Amino acid sequence: MAALSVHGLSKHFGRVTAVDDLSFEVEAGTITGFLGPNGSGKTTTLRMLLGLVHPSAGVALVNGAPYPELRRPAFTVGAALEATGFHPGRTARNHLRILAHPSGIPTSRVDEVLAEVELADAARRRVGGFSLGMRQRLMLAGALLGDPAILVLDEPTNGLDPAGVHWLRQLLRRRVEQGGTVLVSSHLIAELALSADSVVIVKNGRLKMQGSVRELTGDTGNTVRVKTPQAQKLHQMLISRGITAELAPPDGVIARGVTTQQVGEAVAATGLVVYEMQAERHNLEDAFLELTGTGPSAS
Structure with a gap:
């Protein structure tokens, strides 16, 4: 009870x-x-x-x-x-x-x-x-x-x-x-x-x-943001590995539910050039603002 x-x-x-x-x-x-x-x-x-x-x-x-x-x-x-x-x-x-x-x-x-x-x-x-x-x-x-x-x-x-x-x-x-x-x-x-x-x-x-x-x-992995001059290739490669990813023009890719290690291993396996890689963990405050529509972008 x-x-x-x-x-x-x-x-x-x-x-x-x-x-x-x-x-x-x-x-x-x-x-x-x-x-x-x-x-x-x-x-x-x-x-x-x-x-x-x-x-x-x-x-x-x-x-x-x-x-x-x-x-x-x-x-x-x-x-x-x-x-x-x-x-x-x-x-x-x-x-x-x-x-x-x-x-x-x-x-x-x-x-x-x-x-x-x-x-x-x-x-x-x-x-x-x-x-x-x-x-x-x-x-x-x-x-x-x-x-x-x-x-x-x-x-x-x-x-x-x-x-x-x-x-x-x-x-x-x-x-x-x-x-x-x-x-x-x-x-x-x-x-x-x-x-x-x-x-x-x-x-x-x-x-x-x-x-x-x-x-x-959603504490099952990070959001990983990657900057690369080969964004299209990285995006396609991540998708082929079953990783949720999206393009962030002009030179970015966002991968979700993964770690930097997983993305780094994928990059190394295909020999792509990467300028920057950053992990962002979804926190409780972010989730609260999304659910209640009280974030900076809320109308």
């Missing part, structure tokens, strides 16, 4: 459709990146998963049940949606104590999660003096209070410096290695490529693609 799943999920705000017949699943024991352009319905989807917004249609399930039906939700799923809602005059420790009490979480857990997010030294400081990055860590501490197996995080890297982003990546990977599951939305696509096992991409509230990062980037 999937840890998180949505089936036919839709949400309308008047005439505006924020989420439109969306379906996907998040497998247990994985980090899943949730990607989409601004206004694509990511936050609304997460809020429906957590019972904060009622769907217009469809269902959103946590461990096979709607969030409101979970017996002890804080011990099942932890969420960090936005680094707001803090009382500026309250200390970090007291903020977490107030969150812990209604769920029956022992006070001792507060200091444990403060240490886990590296805010132990700021436990007695008032939240009003916290930076955005510190507030993000405090939000994450709140999500961790019940030591839930599932985490749902919305843009958790906002306000974090590079060291903080690296720290968060390690923390999430550690949670998954211990059997946890993470669904995380982020605008740092390159970072998700390093940390996520799979991705869900949405646009205009609809699913564009779900799969592993490897599947999305």
Whole structure:
């Protein structure tokens, strides 16, 4: 059974459709990146998963049940949606104590999660003096209070410096290695490529693609660009070897799904002259821009 799943999920705000017949699943024991352009319905989807917004249609399930039906939700799923809602005059420790009490979480857990997010030294400081990055860590501490197996995080890297982003990546990977599951939305696509096992991409509230990062980037070989005064001959030779290739006038050939070694061996076998050879690997950001039509060439 999937840890998180949505089936036919839709949400309308008047005439505006924020989420439109969306379906996907998040497998247990994985980090899943949730990607989409601004206004694509990511936050609304997460809020429906957590019972904060009622769907217009469809269902959103946590461990096979709607969030409101979970017996002890804080011990099942932890969420960090936005680094707001803090009382500026309250200390970090007291903020977490107030969150812990209604769920029956022992006070001792507060200091444990403060240490886990590296805010132990700021436990007695008032939240009003916290930076955005510190507030993000405090939000994450709140999500961790019940030591839930599932985490749902919305843009958790906002306000974090590079060291903080690296720290968060390690923390999430550690949670998954211990059997946890993470669904995380982020605008740092390159970072998700390093940390996520799979991705869900949405646009205009609809699913564009779900799969592993490897599947999305077509990570079975490089695109190899070759410059040669014998472009026609090289193109024909590559095609004869079953390699996908195309001409790039005036003097270029583009081969796909191969390595420079494979192209180099083919060139050497036929004695062609080559001026330049360059490998380009399709990355997650490229794939995202293609799928969502948000690249520089998009209209």
